[in-house]
Amino acid sequence: MTKKTILVVGGAGYIGSHTCKALAARGYTPVTFDNLVYGHEWAVKWGPLITGDIEDRAALDAVFTGHDIAGVIHFAAYCYVGESVEAPGKYYRNNVAGTLTLLEAMRDHGVAPIVFSSTCAVYGAPKAIPMAETHPQWPVNPYGWSKFMVERMLEDFGRAHGTRHCALRYFNAAGGDPDGEIGEAHDPETHLIPLVLRAAREPDKPITVFGTDYDTPDGTCIRDYIHVCDLADAHIRALDYLADNASLAVNLGTGTGNSVREIIEAAREVTGAPIEPEYGARRPGDPSRLVADRTLAGQALGWEPRYQDIHETIEHAWRWMTR
Numbered sequence: 001m002t003k004k005t006i007l008v009v010g011g012a013g014y015i016g017s018h019t020c021k022a023l024a025a026r027g028y029t030p031v032t033f034d035n036l037v038y039g040h041e042w043a044v045k046w047g048p049l050i051t052g053d054i055e056d057r058a059a060l061d062a063v064f065t066g067h068d069i070a071g072v073i074h075f076a077a078y079c080y081v082g083e084s085v086e087a088p089g090k091y092y093r094n095n096v097a098g099t100l101t102l103l104e105a106m107r108d109h110g111v112a113p114i115v116f117s118s119t120c121a122v123y124g125a126p127k128a129i130p131m132a133e134t135h136p137q138w139p140v141n142p143y144g145w146s147k148f149m150v151e152r153m154l155e156d157f158g159r160a161h162g163t164r165h166c167a168l169r170y171f172n173a174a175g176g177d178p179d180g181e182i183g184e185a186h187d188p189e190t191h192l193i194p195l196v197l198r199a200a201r202e203p204d205k206p207i208t209v210f211g212t213d214y215d216t217p218d219g220t221c222i223r224d225y226i227h228v229c230d231l232a233d234a235h236i237r238a239l240d241y242l243a244d245n246a247s248l249a250v251n252l253g254t255g256t257g258n259s260v261r262e263i264i265e266a267a268r269e270v271t272g273a274p275i276e277p278e279y280g281a282r283r284p285g286d287p288s289r290l291v292a293d294r295t296l297a298g299q300a301l302g303w304e305p306r307y308q309d310i311h312e313t314i315e316h317a318w319r320w321m322t323r
């Protein structure tokens with residue numbers, strides 16, 4: 001694909017804003033479309049911001065008519081797993097119906113391809129570790145199902161209308177821009193690394209470790225933390241890939257995992273703070289390990305994570321938090 005304008009839907013959010021920076025560095029013009037419900041105006045620095053909602057078909061039509069869009073990267077979604085259990089309609093409406101509106105607009109304006117933010121939550125409870133793309137899919141919450149359904153829609157639109165897509169199934173996004181220009185700023189924050197770093201700064205807000213009796217070397221859950229800039233890089237590779245290749249769903253993770261205790265210890269080393277956690281019971285539905293098999297991303301996209309030392313990832317998150 002020649003260097004063109006890319007519509008970044010949800011580009012004012014955490015992963016979207018880092019991807020906009022990476023797009024601009026490679027000569028693309030990122031146009032962000034975001035309703036700013038969770039995104040931040042300050043995070044949109046590398047191209048224009050259009051404030052709008054993917055459920056608003058007229059707003060999408062205006063974007064596709066007003067810009068020569070060569071492809072779409074779609075981050076916009078609600079992402080709180082617990083909330084999705086309490087309020088499934090909110091998730092199916094925004095994540096599924098909103099994406100359907102986007103896909104129909106793309107179809108009618110002849111825009112392709114699309115790179116979609118999927119998640120390891122499409123697999124549900126792990127039956128094998130590491131998890132390959134061929135792992136059975138049976139999500140355990142409405143958030144995961146909403147992403148599963150979008151992947152299904154993408155396949156059907158591809159068959160019927162020729163829309164090419166790449167579904168990127170991220171494991172746990174982490175870290176921040178090494179230059180410290182942007183970083184993770186979720187509200188509420190539910191991700192482990194920013195919560196551990198908050199505990200480093202504010203000892204009166206300790207981190208709770210949920211479960212210490214898992215079948216792991218130190219008894220705490222293991223997750224695959226992938227640096228947000230490595231995710232950003234993969235999106236651009238996916239766009240390039242789709243110029244000449246068929247649709248694809250691919251995992252994005254480091255292929256190794258870190259336990260909760262390892263994250264806390266690494267955060268102690270990075271911050272110099274003692275970080276004394278509290279210990280709680282297991283949370284229902286938390287598997288002991290979630291680790292990606294990233295072989296396919298290497299083969300198809302030529303992608304390999306640059307940041308594989310968790311200390312460096314935490315250091316970048318800390319740099320942002322203490323900027």
Ligand SMILES: NC(=O)c1ccc[n+]([C@@H]2O[C@H](COP(=O)([O-])OP(=O)(O)OC[C@H]3O[C@@H](n4cnc5c(N)ncnc54)[C@H](O)[C@@H]3O)[C@@H](O)[C@H]2O)c1
Pocket residue numbers: 009010011012013014015016033034035036037038039040052053054055074075076077078079094098117118119120169170171172173174186
């Ligand atoms: N952060 C992770 O660890 C992780 C892991 C797996 C998958 N994902 C997926 O990656 C994507 C980005 O995650 P993030 O952490 O950057 O989240 P985020 O909340 O920071 O970014 C999402 C952005 O989408 C926008 N948005 C939401 N609904 C919208 C709508 N209807 N119209 C327009 N804009 C809308 C929000 O305002 C926000 O700026 C999400 O789709 C999420 O499900 C994230």
